[in-house]
Amino acid sequence: MVDATHHGAGPSGDGQTRREFLYLAAGAIGAVGAAGVAWTLVDSMNPATDTLALSTIDVNLAPIAEGMGIVTMWQGKPVFVRHRTADEIKAAVDVKLTDLIDPSAPATDESRVKKSPWLILIGICTHLGCIPLGNKPSDMRGEWGGYLCPCHGSQYDTSGRVRHGPAPLNLAIPPYNYTSDTVVRIG
Amino acid sequence: MAHTKTPSAFQNPLIRWVDDRLPIFTMISKEYGVFPTPRNFNYLWNFGALALVMLVIMIITGIFLAMQYTPNADLAFDSVDRITRDVNGGWLLRTLHANGSSMFFMVVYIHIFRGMYYGSYKRPRELLWLFGAAIYLLMMATAFLGYTLPWGQMSFWGATVITNFFTALPFVGKAITTWLWGGFAVANPTLNRFFALHYLLPFVIAAVVFLHVWALHVTGSNNPLGIEPKSDKDTLPFHPYYTMKDLFGMSVFFIIYAAVVFYIPDYLGDADNYVKANPLVTPSSIEPEWYFLPFYAILRSVPDKLFGVLLMGGAVVMIFLMPWLDTSKVRSAKFRPWFQWCFWFFVADALLLGLVGSKHPEGIWILLGRVGTIYYFGFFLILLPLLGWFEKTLPLPASISESVLGGGKLAGSAIAAKPMEKA
Numbered sequence: 327m328v329d330a331t332h333h334g335a336g337p338s339g340d341g342q343t344r345r346e347f348l349y350l351a352a353g354a355i356g357a358v359g360a361a362g363v364a365w366t367l368v369d370s371m372n373p374a375t376d377t378l379a380l381s382t383i384d385v386n387l388a389p390i391a392e393g394m395g396i397v398t399m400w401q402g403k404p405v406f407v408r409h410r411t412a413d414e415i416k417a418a419v420d421v422k423l424t425d426l427i428d429p430s431a432p433a434t435d436e437s438r439v440k441k442s443p444w445l446i447l448i449g450i451c452t453h454l455g456c457i458p459l460g461n462k463p464s465d466m467r468g469e470w471g472g473y474l475c476p477c478h479g480s481q482y483d484t485s486g487r488v489r490h491g492p493a494p495l496n497l498a499i500p501p502y503n504y505t506s507d508t509v510v511r512i513g
Numbered sequence: 514m515a516h517t518k519t520p521s522a523f524q525n526p527l528i529r530w531v532d533d534r535l536p537i538f539t540m541i542s543k544e545y546g547v548f549p550t551p552r553n554f555n556y557l558w559n560f561g562a563l564a565l566v567m568l569v570i571m572i573i574t575g576i577f578l579a580m581q582y583t584p585n586a587d588l589a590f591d592s593v594d595r596i597t598r599d600v601n602g603g604w605l606l607r608t609l610h611a612n613g614s615s616m617f618f619m620v621v622y623i624h625i626f627r628g629m630y631y632g633s634y635k636r637p638r639e640l641l642w643l644f645g646a647a648i649y650l651l652m653m654a655t656a657f658l659g660y661t662l663p664w665g666q667m668s669f670w671g672a673t674v675i676t677n678f679f680t681a682l683p684f685v686g687k688a689i690t691t692w693l694w695g696g697f698a699v700a701n702p703t704l705n706r707f708f709a710l711h712y713l714l715p716f717v718i719a720a721v722v723f724l725h726v727w728a729l730h731v732t733g734s735n736n737p738l739g740i741e742p743k744s745d746k747d748t749l750p751f752h753p754y755y756t757m758k759d760l761f762g763m764s765v766f767f768i769i770y771a772a773v774v775f776y777i778p779d780y781l782g783d784a785d786n787y788v789k790a791n792p793l794v795t796p797s798s799i800e801p802e803w804y805f806l807p808f809y810a811i812l813r814s815v816p817d818k819l820f821g822v823l824l825m826g827g828a829v830v831m832i833f834l835m836p837w838l839d840t841s842k843v844r845s846a847k848f849r850p851w852f853q854w855c856f857w858f859f860v861a862d863a864l865l866l867g868l869v870g871s872k873h874p875e876g877i878w879i880l881l882g883r884v885g886t887i888y889y890f891g892f893f894l895i896l897l898p899l900l901g902w903f904e905k906t907l908p909l910p911a912s913i914s915e916s917v918l919g920g921g922k923l924a925g926s927a928i929a930a931k932p933m934e935k936a
Binding site for chain 1: 670673674676677678680691692693694695696697698700702706792793794795796797798799813815816817818819821874875
């Protein structure tokens with residue numbers, strides 16, 4: 327019988343080496359198999375394909391009067407569409423980037439808005455996920471006239487940039503483009 | 514655990530037949546019948562048994578509620594309403610379960626504070642304490658998951674805020690949160706898995722309770738004096754002394770539980786949770802159930818997101834580390850004059866943080882939240898380690914029986930002769 331060993335050790339030494347190899351090989355295969363099954367379990371909790379299916383929604387901007395905003399749903403998330411007043415736009419444009427908590431791009435008002443006066447944002451506070459107030463003119467809007475989160479008091483300006491903590495980031499901007507002068511497609 | 518072949522000591526042939534094959538009756542007799550237990554327990558030692566009773570009540574009521582509940586985002590809210598209005602006795606099951614969580618936490622908080630006061634976490638009971646802390650952590654997870662199920666406004670937004678804690682983690686935060694949700698926001702997939710986990714975790718808790726009790730029966734119970742029993746005179750058999758004492762405590766506890774269930778069933782709840790979940794409107798004020806308020810206050814006392822979340826997690830970690838943070842050899846606070854003050858300040862601090870957590874974070878409440886948070890961590894990280902070095906502890910009694918039976922005044926021989934008459 328030919329043992330798979332090149333060492334000149336005695337019979338017991340051979341058996342040991344071979345057995346250790348078999349243990350390791352079997353253990354490694356078993357671990358890979360277990361990890362594969364475990365990943366299936368873990369991954370099953372990630373968003374399913376129907377959830378992921380990228381949906382788009384069209385928003386008609388015509389009925390939204392100056393100073394008003396609407397909230398619409400995209401991928402289960404609220405999206406703010408706000409028709410800003412001239413004062414609000416001026417306030418947003420005049421802000422120096424050095425005054426911002428989150429000056430990472432897009433931070434200038436020009437880079438955050440595709441077509442003035444329309445401000446389109448994902449309406450989820452970047453702190454712990456509440457919906458900030460301020461899209462309706464009757465809401466509290468905070469010191470910077472934009473949005474105020476009722477949960478932990480974060481405040482955003484009229485470009486959706488965070489100006490007062492605890493939120494660390496500016497409000498996110500969804501992908502969107504204009505299909506006509508008055509219709510915007512989000513997604 | 515011993516594999517002895519001695520025949521069972523039981524007379525009843527059926528019990529004997531079973532016991533010879535699986536010595537379960539011998540085990541029960543050993544661990545709950547004759548089990549030597551310190552003779553000087555006060556009523557604070559009821560709360561471990563009460564916690565077990567609450568776990569059983571929660572599991573039983575929960576199983577029957579699950580038979581009527583529908584874990585679907587469109588149907589959940591109405592199915593809970595149906596349980597309250599249409600299911601026979603459903604109003605009682607639901608009220609017992611919803612208020613049961615509050616009673617469970619109340620009992621467990623007293624149990625934890627009792628352990629802290631009498632030094633029950635100290636050598637050799639560190640592992641026992643760790644199992645207990647693990648149970649507490651699992652309870653918090655279970656309570657949070659369960660609170661989501663009625664799918665009211667507070668359910669939805671509570672779930673949103675808590676799951677968003679994970680977005681504070683650098684790099685992986687977003688992916689973890691999406692994974693937890695099974696989508697891009699709290700929605701139906703989230704409710705489904707929360708229901709599955711809410712059903713699972715109580716049984717995990719039961720398993721850790723088994724380990725907790727096992728560890729307790731290896732080291733034996735601590736007691737108000739914090740000294741180990743030295744002889745038979747220091748202990749009593751668990752039955753009937755403490756079975757009866759626990760049953761009495763349980764009766765009193767049930768009166769309080771029943772008063773809440775029948776007279777103020779919604780007192781501890783939040784009116785917003787009678788409004789169906791709306792992903793487009795956040796309630797004007799989000800606050801967790803009372804038993805989470807101190808941690809919520811710690812979270813909000815920090816203006817930085819990641820640090821706030823870490824500090825809140827750290828507040829729970831402190832409990833786990835307590836056996837190693839406390840450097841004093843003396844267990845019971847009865848003999849630790851300084852620790853006693855620090856402890857009662859800590860209890861007051863926990864209550865203060867609870868109050869702060871229920872208020873809007875503005876004005877004086879921000880300051881009080883920060884002061885409370887500093888003391889919370891100062892108690893664990895500064896006072897506990899330092900007291901062991903500087904505190905002059907009082908002399909410990911020679912034994913439990915000497916202290917309890919009026920020791921010094923009577924002749925030692927008299928006590929030794931007739932200990933039971935003095936009990």
